[in-house]
Amino acid sequence: MTEEIIIAGFGGQGVLSMGKILAYSGVMQNKEVSWMPSYGPEMRGGTANVTVIISDERISSPSLNTFDSAIILNQQSMDKFEKTVKPGGLLIYDPNGITRHPVRKDINIYSIEAADEASKLGLSKVFNMIVLGGFLKLKPLVASEFLHKGLLKSLPARHHALIPENEKAVEIGKNLLKPVQVL
Amino acid sequence: MGELRLMKGNEAVAEAAIRAGCDGYFGYPITPQSEVMEYLMAEKPFERTGMVVLQAESEVASINMLYGAAGTGKKVMTSSSSPGISLMQEGISYMAGSELPAVIVNVVRGGPGLGTIQPSQADYFQAVKGGGHGDYKLIVLAPASVQEMCDHVKLGFDLAFKYRNPVMILSDGAVGQMMEKVELFDQIARRTDAEVISQCPWAATGKPKDREHIIITSLDLDPAGQERVNLKLQAKYKKIQENEILFEEIQCEDAEYLYVAFGLSARICQKATDLARAKGIRVGLFRPITLFPFPAPQIASVGNRVKGILVVEMNAGQMIEDVKLSVGCNVKIEHYGRFGGIIPSPEEVVRALEQKIIGG
Amino acid sequence: MEELFAKPEIRKPENIVYKKTDLMVDRPLSYCPGCGHGTVHRMLMEVLEEMDIQGNTIGVSPVGCSVLAYDFLNIDMLGAAHGRAPALATAIKRLWPYRFVFTYQGDGDLAAIGTAETIHACNRGENITIIFINNGIYGMTGGQMAPTTLPGMRTSTSPYGRDVQTMGHPLKITELIAHLPGVEYVTRQSVHTPVNARRTKKAIRKAFEIQKEKKGVGFIEVVSNCNSGWKMTPVQANKWMEENMFPFYPLGDIKVDGKLVEKKETVS
Ligand SMILES: Cc1ncc(C[n+]2csc(CCOP(=O)(O)OP(=O)(O)O)c2C)c(N)n1
Ligand code: SF4
Ligand SMILES: [Mg+2]
Numbered sequence: 150m151t152e153e154i155i156i157a158g159f160g161g162q163g164v165l166s167m168g169k170i171l172a173y174s175g176v177m178q179n180k181e182v183s184w185m186p187s188y189g190p191e192m193r194g195g196t197a198n199v200t201v202i203i204s205d206e207r208i209s210s211p212s213l214n215t216f217d218s219a220i221i222l223n224q225q226s227m228d229k230f231e232k233t234v235k236p237g238g239l240l241i242y243d244p245n246g247i248t249r250h251p252v253r254k255d256i257n258i259y260s261i262e263a264a265d266e267a268s269k270l271g272l273s274k275v276f277n278m279i280v281l282g283g284f285l286k287l288k289p290l291v292a293s294e295f296l297h298k299g300l301l302k303s304l305p306a307r308h309h310a311l312i313p314e315n316e317k318a319v320e321i322g323k324n325l326l327k328p329v330q331v332l
Numbered sequence: 333m334g335e336l337r338l339m340k341g342n343e344a345v346a347e348a349a350i351r352a353g354c355d356g357y358f359g360y361p362i363t364p365q366s367e368v369m370e371y372l373m374a375e376k377p378f379e380r381t382g383m384v385v386l387q388a389e390s391e392v393a394s395i396n397m398l399y400g401a402a403g404t405g406k407k408v409m410t411s412s413s414s415p416g417i418s419l420m421q422e423g424i425s426y427m428a429g430s431e432l433p434a435v436i437v438n439v440v441r442g443g444p445g446l447g448t449i450q451p452s453q454a455d456y457f458q459a460v461k462g463g464g465h466g467d468y469k470l471i472v473l474a475p476a477s478v479q480e481m482c483d484h485v486k487l488g489f490d491l492a493f494k495y496r497n498p499v500m501i502l503s504d505g506a507v508g509q510m511m512e513k514v515e516l517f518d519q520i521a522r523r524t525d526a527e528v529i530s531q532c533p534w535a536a537t538g539k540p541k542d543r544e545h546i547i548i549t550s551l552d553l554d555p556a557g558q559e560r561v562n563l564k565l566q567a568k569y570k571k572i573q574e575n576e577i578l579f580e581e582i583q584c585e586d587a588e589y590l591y592v593a594f595g596l597s598a599r600i601c602q603k604a605t606d607l608a609r610a611k612g613i614r615v616g617l618f619r620p621i622t623l624f625p626f627p628a629p630q631i632a633s634v635g636n637r638v639k640g641i642l643v644v645e646m647n648a649g650q651m652i653e654d655v656k657l658s659v660g661c662n663v664k665i666e667h668y669g670r671f672g673g674i675i676p677s678p679e680e681v682v683r684a685l686e687q688k689i690i691g692g
Numbered sequence: 693m694e695e696l697f698a699k700p701e702i703r704k705p706e707n708i709v710y711k712k713t714d715l716m717v718d719r720p721l722s723y724c725p726g727c728g729h730g731t732v733h734r735m736l737m738e739v740l741e742e743m744d745i746q747g748n749t750i751g752v753s754p755v756g757c758s759v760l761a762y763d764f765l766n767i768d769m770l771g772a773a774h775g776r777a778p779a780l781a782t783a784i785k786r787l788w789p790y791r792f793v794f795t796y797q798g799d800g801d802l803a804a805i806g807t808a809e810t811i812h813a814c815n816r817g818e819n820i821t822i823i824f825i826n827n828g829i830y831g832m833t834g835g836q837m838a839p840t841t842l843p844g845m846r847t848s849t850s851p852y853g854r855d856v857q858t859m860g861h862p863l864k865i866t867e868l869i870a871h872l873p874g875v876e877y878v879t880r881q882s883v884h885t886p887v888n889a890r891r892t893k894k895a896i897r898k899a900f901e902i903q904k905e906k907k908g909v910g911f912i913e914v915v916s917n918c919n920s921g922w923k924m925t926p927v928q929a930n931k932w933m934e935e936n937m938f939p940f941y942p943l944g945d946i947k948v949d950g951k952l953v954e955k956k957e958t959v960s
Contacts, residue, residue, distance in 0.1 A: 360804075360805065361800075361830055361833045361834075361836040361849065362833065363833050363834070366833055366834060366836060366848070366849075369836075369849050370836070370848045370849055370851070373848075373849045373850065373851055374851045376852075378858075386858075386859075387836070387837055387849050387859065389804040389805060389807060389839065390774075390775065390804060390805035390806075391805075392805075415773070415774065445773075446755060446759070446771070446773070
């Protein structure tokens, strides 16, 4: 099993940390993982993306052009990454702020209204974990006990009190997915 | 099994230095390797092992701090990225000339000049052919993963002390910035001063009454003397060439074609190898792990069996010169490169093989 | 403010009360909102405009956040290697003695990696203007400790605060170079209020006049903010600067007409 994932959005949306938590959970489940961020001034422009690969085998290229799954959180990222999903692959996006919705018919598309739900519940800080929950529902790459261990490892100790909130957000995300039909 | 962590390549370098029993780190901030010193400062190795960490005022200062400390037998390291490594060249030449052990990490970014902060492999010539003045060689290691970033620090110190020679870890911005699973080796105790004195009799550690004073220098004004110094160095490099080659072969047994690539490019070629094989192209990958000593005989033995070789580098064609010197003239050898911080995709590397080697 | 934008009809030439100098290239600055770099750029260009020396000036930009100054200042410029701007400026001025030459440098650039170049250009009494932006941090590389970082100040390479025992004391390079005979004029200013920005502009003007008279180095330190590196909002950063930077780096003239100023005026 190898899953090649791109997560992309604005800098403040917790894109990199979502990837890190996913990757660290993979490590705890003794998978091979790689996490390759965009870095530098590219990020000053406001967009951030990270390629996460989780595999049972040694990972070859950490840098990719096509992906099994794309998690997309803003318009620029939609424009850039919709076309990079492999046929039959998965695209999850938060429609908040999206003006041009995905159009591909050869991939599976789901929307997740995580930003709305997060602000409704006062959980804006863990918005990214709601999205991650949706993704893990469709691609159960890591079991919840390992996700817990991943959170323990990737969050600094002073934030460990927030782990239950993060896990709650993941559970919320699992029930927010809506399949999107492209007509 | 050692401790498992998810770490950036730069962080792995820093943690490995602490665990390898490094005595001192001297550096100056530069992207994309600033995490090395940031990690060390946050980790407080001065409390963990007594290791010294100092932010110098420039790379000129860092390398000369390294020179001083290495001359006293201490295990020391610096890290930087391309422009900073360029500034260090005079000091590196002095260290090679005075035969001092140290580890120098170059997390390469695109050049020339101020260039870009994105990954590149354009410092191959500088690292392998001697970026500073004089006939000298660094032992050059090319990690392709975060695990190797960690392991090469330990290996680098071992080789540096075995041969009394500076070792360069030639990495790049992507390997420095990406996170992967790392299995950390256990803490190696820092040597006591008494151990340094007994293990490094060549080092300037303070003259006891019963031994000659030690001079760490690369100066010999007598040309005959300086020639002897050079001959000694060349003999050492020959010994390194004979004994320390490291490389990896992936799917080479039945290969009709061959990729040769180091570091990040090798990872991309490994994926390209899978993609090409899925299309029925029997291609293998040869990855030099030591760039000096270069695995010339090993490349020759695979290279002379295949119909063509594509050397893939994130530069305009540097290692290809060494590949050509290794393999006979009757094998077709071409180069595929991207520059200035662009990482080639596995798909384009397959296309390059088809166009430049198979079709061409 | 919003209302203003809602009434485009008032944007007529006769209504203009303030306008960006044409010596600034008309493009958005790459600096973080609230950063002092942009204000200093503007003061500098206003001086060149008032002295009518746009075509007679060559600037040298550093490596630091202001590495891209050449994209914003509409004059001929060279981008130096990190810390070497005074060396470039020295040679440029020697070969183009009738041009105005200035360097624009950050604290890491001027007071760490480039200390030697700074001190020797000043000591040689080069007829150049040095504009030194002291924000107490390495802004460009993501907030590492600078030579000017205050004791106890947290940065990414002093995550527990600058410990002067192991990391050295903040370097008051401005006071240091004021003692060199080749230096004619040394002042420390800020640009965080309109009053201070005007004082900075006056100081820059004075330094360029000194250059005209071939009297030696004019050196202007601008104590400035780095909201991103300090991890503060611009308003917080300015307040923090007043409360912490100014007591350590007091504003005012340090050397005038080649003579050290006895009592430093401390204004904020
Ligand atoms: C030889 C060399 N070493 C290191 C760097 C990386 N670097 C770029 S800017 C900078 C420091 C900038 O700080 P400062 O001069 O204070 O300017 P600021 O960004 O704060 O305005 C460093 C270390 C470089 N470009 N070249
Ligand atoms: S990082 Fe700091 S110095 Fe650089 S532009 Fe932003 S606020 Fe200004
Ligand atoms: Mg600064």
